[in-house]
Each structure stands twice: as C-alpha cells, then as structure tokens.
Amino acid sequence: MRGFRRLWLVLAAASFGDWIGILATGLFASAQFENPAAQGAAFGGTIAVRLLPALLLGPIAGVIADRFDRRYTMVIVDLLRFVIYLSIPLVPLFGGSPALTVAWATIATFLGETITLIWIPAKEAAVPNLIPKSRIEISNQLTLVTTYGITPILAALLLSGLTAGLQQSGASLPDWAQPVQLALYINAFARLATAIVVFFGIKEIGGKSPAREMAAEQSIGKQFTAGWKYIGSTPLVRGLVVGIFGAFAAGGVVIGAARTYAVSLGAGEAAFYLLFGTIFMGLALGIGLGPMIVRELSRRRWFGMSIVLASGSVMFLGLAFHLSMALVGALLVGAGAGMAFLSGTTLLYGEIADELRGRVFAVVQIGVRMVLLLAITLAGILVGLGSSRRVDLGAFSVDVSATRVLLLVAGAIGIWVGIGSFRQMDDKPGVAVLADLWSSLRGRPLSPAESFVASGCFVVFEGGEGAGKSTQVTLLAEALRKEGRDVVVTREPGATDLGARIRGLVLNKAEDAPSARAEALLYAADRAHHVATVVRPALARGAVVVSDRYVDSSLAYQGAGRTLPVQEISWLSSWATGGLKPDLVVLLDVEPGVGLTRVDSRGGDADRLESESRAFHERVRYAFLDLAAADPKRYLVLDASRPVEELAGAVTERLSSMLGAVEGS
Ligand SMILES: Nc1ncnc2c1ncn2[C@@H]1O[C@H](COP(=O)(O)OP(=O)(O)OP(=O)(O)O)[C@@H](O)[C@H]1O
Numbered sequence: 001m002r003g004f005r006r007l008w009l010v011l012a013a014a015s016f017g018d019w020i021g022i023l024a025t026g027l028f029a030s031a032q033f034e035n036p037a038a039q040g041a042a043f044g045g046t047i048a049v050r051l052l053p054a055l056l057l058g059p060i061a062g063v064i065a066d067r068f069d070r071r072y073t074m075v076i077v078d079l080l081r082f083v084i085y086l087s088i089p090l091v092p093l094f095g096g097s098p099a100l101t102v103a104w105a106t107i108a109t110f111l112g113e114t115i116t117l118i119w120i121p122a123k124e125a126a127v128p129n130l131i132p133k134s135r136i137e138i139s140n141q142l143t144l145v146t147t148y149g150i151t152p153i154l155a156a157l158l159l160s161g162l163t164a165g166l167q168q169s170g171a172s173l174p175d176w177a178q179p180v181q182l183a184l185y186i187n188a189f190a191r192l193a194t195a196i197v198v199f200f201g202i203k204e205i206g207g208k209s210p211a212r213e214m215a216a217e218q219s220i221g222k223q224f225t226a227g228w229k230y231i232g233s234t235p236l237v238r239g240l241v242v243g244i245f246g247a248f249a250a251g252g253v254v255i256g257a258a259r260t261y262a263v264s265l266g267a268g269e270a271a272f273y274l275l276f277g278t279i280f281m282g283l284a285l286g287i288g289l290g291p292m293i294v295r296e297l298s299r300r301r302w303f304g305m306s307i308v309l310a311s312g313s314v315m316f317l318g319l320a321f322h323l324s325m326a327l328v329g330a331l332l333v334g335a336g337a338g339m340a341f342l343s344g345t346t347l348l349y350g351e352i353a354d355e356l357r358g359r360v361f362a363v364v365q366i367g368v369r370m371v372l373l374l375a376i377t378l379a380g381i382l383v384g385l386g387s388s389r390r391v392d393l394g395a396f397s398v399d400v401s402a403t404r405v406l407l408l409v410a411g412a413i414g415i416w417v418g419i420g421s422f423r424q425m426d427d428k429p430g431v432a433v434l435a436d437l438w439s440s441l442r443g444r445p446l447s448p449a450e451s452f453v454a455s456g457c458f459v460v461f462e463g464g465e466g467a468g469k470s471t472q473v474t475l476l477a478e479a480l481r482k483e484g485r486d487v488v489v490t491r492e493p494g495a496t497d498l499g500a501r502i503r504g505l506v507l508n509k510a511e512d513a514p515s516a517r518a519e520a521l522l523y524a525a526d527r528a529h530h531v532a533t534v535v536r537p538a539l540a541r542g543a544v545v546v547s548d549r550y551v552d553s554s555l556a557y558q559g560a561g562r563t564l565p566v567q568e569i570s571w572l573s574s575w576a577t578g579g580l581k582p583d584l585v586v587l588l589d590v591e592p593g594v595g596l597t598r599v600d601s602r603g604g605d606a607d608r609l610e611s612e613s614r615a616f617h618e619r620v621r622y623a624f625l626d627l628a629a630a631d632p633k634r635y636l637v638l639d640a641s642r643p644v645e646e647l648a649g650a651v652t653e654r655l656s657s658m659l660g661a662v663e664g665s
C-alpha cells in the first residue's frame, strides 16, 4: 500500500500538471495575439491538438506498456515531457516571434500528448499490482476524484490567483515570470517530480511477471492483434469497453448540444455553464458516494445500471421544459457516468491479467477520446442542421428542436448499449434486477441461483400446524409412484442426520431455547444442508421431490410469526438454498384453531412452535396467503378443511398437468 500512496502522489502531481498545462498552454497561445478571433483560434487549436495523438500512437501504446518495464517507461516518458513542456515558455524568451511561439506550443503539446499515451497505459497496468483486489475500488475513487475533481480546481485557482494577485498588486514582473509562464514551469517540473518519485520511490512496479516475459517473446504485431482478440472474445471485457464508449458518447452528445439546449430552455448563456457545472457535480457525487449507496450490489450489474441511468437522464434532458428539470437531469447524467466510469475501471483493473492490461487500457483511453471527439463534433453539426418550433404548454413554453430529438435518440441508444453490456456480463442471471438493487441498497444483495441442470420437479407443501401436509405428501407420493415415477419424500426441518439434530434444537421445549435470530439461522442451516445433500441431487437425477415445508415456512414463522424482517429471512434462505425455488407450492390453508385441534387429537405434547400464541399462528397463516397471492402461478392454494381425498385429487390434477407439460416439452 505504501507503493500505492506514492503512486497516488505521482498521479495527483501529474494530473495537476496536466490541468494547469491545458489551461496555461491555451492561454499562453492566445496571449500571443491581439485580435480576438486569432486568440480564440490559438486557444482552441492547442486544446484540439491534445486529442489528435490518440489516433496516431494509440494502437501501439498498449503494446509498449505490456512489452517493456513499466517503471522505466513511465520515467523516460516523464523526463521527455519535462523537457518538452519546459521548452514552451522558453521560446519567446529566446526571441521567438508570436507565430513561432504558438507553432512550437502546438507542436510541443502534440508531442507531449503523444508520449502521454504511452505513460497512461503503463500506469494503469501497474496500479493493480500495488493494491489488494479488495481495495481497488476505493483507490480508484481516490484517483478519479483527485484527477477530475481536486486537481483541475486547484489548477484553475492557482492560475487565476496568480493573475489576480499580480493585477491587484500593480507590480510588474519580468516576461519569464508572468503567471502563465510560472504555470507552464509548474507543469514541466511536475513531470520531473513524478519521474523522480517513480524511479526512486516505486520500485515495485518495475520488472516483469513470467507471463509478461512470455508474451514479450511474440512479435509486436502479434502482441497487438492478441490484445484485440482478447477484447473481442471476452464477454466481460467487451461489455465493459462497449459500455464505457456508450457512456462517453452520451456525454459527448450532451456537451456538443449543450449550448443550443441551454438556449432552447430560454435560460440564457448562464444556463450553459450551470448545466456544465451540474454534470461535473453529478460526476463527483457518483464517484464519491456511489459505492456507499449501492453497497454490495454486484459491480457488473452496477456498471450496466449506471449506463442506463446516465442514458435515461439524457432522454429526460430531451424532455425537460424548465431549467430546474434540466439541472436534475444533468446531475443524474453526471452521477450515472461517474458511477459507470468508477465501476468500469474497477472491473477492468480487477479482471484483466497483468500481461494484457496495458493493451486493454490503451484501447479504452484511445477509444474514449475518439468517441468523445466524434460525439461532440457530430452533435454540434446535427443541432445546427434542424430548425426549432416553440410549443406552448400553458405555464411554460418550450423549443422543440433538433437538439431535443438528438438527446432523445442518444439517450435511447445509450440505454440499448447499457442493457447490452448488462446482458453480456451479468453475474446473477435469474436474479430479478430491481429486487436485487433494492436489497443491495438495504445492504443484502440477493444471491445468484447456483447453476445446475435439474430435470426433476420440486413440489413443496406449506401451511400452518395440522393443515394436513404430511397426509397429502404421502398420498401424492403414492400416486406418483403408481405412475412409475422416481419420488423423493422429504421434509424440513429434519430430513438429514444433521437436520434431525437441528430439529431437536428448535422444537424441543428446553430451558435454553434459541432466540429468534438463532432459530432463523438454525432453520436456514437445516435447509442449506437439506438442499445440498437431498434435494439438488434428487432433482439432478430427474426425481420428483416432494417436501413437507420449505422457505415459505421461515418467511411465515420467523418473519411474520417472530416479527423478524421478512426481507432478511428471504435473503438468508436464498443464500442457504443457492436460489433454488420450488416448481409448485401447495398451500393448505387452515384456520389455526382447526389445525391445532387436529394436532391435539393426534396425541402427544405440543412442541415449542405449536405452543405459540393464537396471534402468532394467525400471523403465520396470513403470511402464507400473502406469499401465494404475490406469485399465483407458482401456488396452488387449497382450503384444508375439505375432505382428504378431495384435496388429494386437486393436487394430483395440478401435478399431472405440470409433469405432462414438462415431459412434453
Ligand atoms: N383434510 C383433513 N380433514 C380432517 N383431518 C385431516 C385432514 N388432513 C389431515 N387430517 C388429520 O389432521 C391431523 C394432522 O394431519 P397432518 O399430520 O397431515 O398435518 P400436518 O400439516 O402435517 O401437521 P404438522 O403441522 O404437525 O406437520 C392428522 O390426524 C390427520 O389425520
């Protein structure tokens, strides 16, 4: 972790240098001209130049990061950047004309950016080797907040502080010590500082793993194509890369359309800056608070959901007719994009092998730049093409323009991309998305169903005390066996040796009775063992498993009866069973008084649960009925006061149609 702390300092210094460099180079170039148009062109030109190198060097940068020693790569690049950036403010001091100064600032920026493309994948590939996997997310949060939150603000503050301080003091400084020049020196010396720290302080990122040594034996061309093949053929990585591009494309469209959009809200020029600031605020909130909010939610799912959130919010922006709505939309676009970026990079860090990481990160960073540039440009062109019409909505009137159509289309495409990535990399197939999100927000994500091939059928009988479950289980098993079926009759608690001991612990009336939570855990333990050793193996071989009680009994007795939180009991059971659900639940509904009288007439002492209060058994009864009402297709609810044979007939009828359907399919 010490290595990571040093690397974080390096990143902060490098990022601070980057931001101050971006601002200062643009200002420096524009300050060489008097004419406002030339100033604007010089400012925009140097910034645009920063994006171009990605196209040229991008493809090879990842191979360099994977092929050579990453520590030396970073140090060499930083020393070169130091020299290049330092040269920018020196040109006019040595008599360069404004045109030459701007030309050199542009070329130097281009060169600096080009070699930065080698530095970034080397750094990205090195980070996961310095931190334990469990700390990757938090270190990413720290890095992203530093890079996109703290350092740009610090850079802007320092630059404007220097300029304002100078103006107020009225002091005149020599040419080489003007604020912009000072900022450029800072940019250059930040590189020297990072080179020194990486060389002397983070030796851990040097050297190569045996896998990297082996990969480096391939030719550069083969290593390059191997990287692309890996991305194209690995669903998780493909989903992540496409998703990240989608999120940035949506962001690019918002940026490209923002100016005309602000006008369409009738809120003036200030609205543009307000929307922009709000997106960045959302970004910071998403990155800073996202993990705290979603807690244990699967990161793969979080990634897909974040893209859908960002894209849905872009659509919302397309529909917003008031600045306040647009600000909410912009905040959510930022939050969604921030969370997608954080979860995406965390997944990439954690899932990609060391020897491939440089190439994957190179594709991501280059792709992101290109997608962003393309989206901003295209959006700018498209919004300029269409005309707009003002529509009156009573209290408000709104411009229906090409901008809004563009936002709606971009948002819809983003949602489609988000759902696509979600599907490609979902690690909990079969677990309901919204229920999982809701449970995760409450700290208990749902467990994924354990994958196994079951050709059998799982039937469960549920109901209160004395409802007639054992009687019906026996009759059903007989009927099915007569048809020549493989039937396994079982029950909870107590179907296994371990279960029998647990049954004694929960049902015997002892001095030291288990507390409510201990009781819930004991039933869950019995269930976990029962499912693993009896139910799953029988289902796997194609048997019909008929169980006297299952998960619903815990929800009804421990949840409603003992008033423990039902969601928690549900989560516990789903964890215990690995998500195994019955194909059919037969609920024998009986009035507790009737059932308990039947139990009484069976003879013997009432057990610990049978001895519970009438109110307890009433709660249990209605909990069973509620569960059945929530999922009617899976339940057969029968009035248990009907004669035994009638009930048995209804059960076999339902079962025959079910088993017939299974066999026919
Ligand atoms: N439909 C019915 N009508 C009347 N009596 C019934 C009916 N079904 C079962 N019984 C009787 O009620 C008593 C309890 O039946 P059974 O043991 O099948 O219920 P159970 O739900 O399994 O009970 P427990 O909750 O104790 O497990 C038995 O004596 C049984 O013969």
Ligand SMILES: Cc1cn([C@H]2C[C@H](O)[C@@H](COP(=O)(O)O)O2)c(=O)[nH]c1=O
Residues within 6 Å of the ligand: 465, 491, 492, 493, 507, 523, 549, 550, 551, 553, 554, 555, 557, 558, 609, 610
């Ligand atoms: C599975 C399960 C059962 N119980 C209770 C319900 C009954 O009172 C007893 C089991 O007795 P039976 O004669 O075998 O029906 O245990 C529970 O409270 N929670 C559960 O998960």
